[in-house]
Amino acid sequence: MEELDRRIVQLLSRDGRLSFTDLGKASGLSTSAVHQRVRRLEERGIITGYRAVLNHDAAGIPLAALISVIPVDPAAPDDIPDRLRHITALDSCFSVAGDENYVLKVRVASPLELEELLAQIRSAANVTTRTTVVLSTPWEDRSPLAGDEAPAEDG
Amino acid sequence: MEELDRRIVQLLSRDGRLSFTDLGKASGLSTSAVHQRVRRLEERGIITGYRAVLNHDAAGIPLAALISVIPVDPAAPDDIPDRLRHITALDSCFSVAGDENYVLKVRVASPLELEELLAQIRSAANVTTRTTVVLSTPWEDRSPLAGDEAPAEDG
DNA sequence: CTTGAAAAGAATGCCGT
C-alpha cells in the first residue's frame, strides 16, 4: 500500500465521514482521484466499513473487563466462539497463544451484570474464566498506520 | 437512553454512513426526527465520532498481541500512558485491576516488529512486559446495546 | 413528531488528459 493510500486510510480512520472534497484537500488530490482510491481500498478489503464511535460511559455501559477463558474439557471440540457469539456484551474475542485459550473484552453496565455475564459465559461454553477489571482507558481503538515503526520489509 | 435512541445508535454502530432517510426507514421515524435525535446523541457525547473500519490483515499489520505491563519501580510516579502514547502500534491501553498495571493491545506487521516494539515499550516506560500473541480474532469491536442482558437498573 | 419545500453540498459517472 502506497503512501497516499495510507494517508487516506488514516484520515478516514479518524473521521469516517470526511467528504471526498475534504479528503482531496487533505491529501492534495482531486475529488475524483480520492474517490477512485477509496473505492479501490474498499474493494481490496482494506476498508471494510464505517461505524459510529460510542462513549461507553455516556451510553450506560461504563464497566469493561478482560476475561481469560479456558475450556473445562480440553479434549472437547472447540466451538467456544460459536457458543458465545450471541452474547452482545462481548465486544471482542481473541484466540490466543498464552496460558488461556481465548481472551474476551466485555462491556456491561454494572458489577452485577458482570457477575451474571460470567455465569452466562461459563455455562454457555463450559469454560473457566479469569477476569481482569478495567479501571480506566487512557486510549482505545486508535488508528494505526502512522509509520513510526519499521518500514514494510516484504510483501 | 430510550429504546429508539438505542436502535439508532446500534444502526449507526453498524453503518456509520447511513443516510438520515435510511435511518428513518429503519427506525420508523421521519428524516427530521432522526436528524434531531442523532444531533442530540452527538451533543450528549454518546456518539463521539465516525470512523472507517480497517481489515488489519489486508492493511499489512496482521499480527496482534496483548501485552501486560508492570513497572520496574512500583514507587515511581505512574505516567506510563503518557510515555507510551506516541507509539502508534499501540491500539489500546487499559489500566486494570489485575496482577499487571496495564494491558496494551498492539498491532504490528511481523514478529520482528513485535520484538522491536517490546524493547521500545520497556525502555520508554521502564516496565516489564508479558506478551500474549493473538492467533485469530473470531470477532472484534462489535457494537453493544442490543439489550439481551439485564435491563438498566438505575442511573 | 410530521410533512413539505428549498438551498447547499456531496456522490457518482462521463469525458478529457
Added chain:
DNA sequence: ACGGCATTCTTTTCAAG
C-alpha cells in the same frame, strides 16, 4: 492515474400543523 464537469441524491434548515 489524475482533473473538470454535470447529474442525481443527501444533507440541512426552514416553515406550519
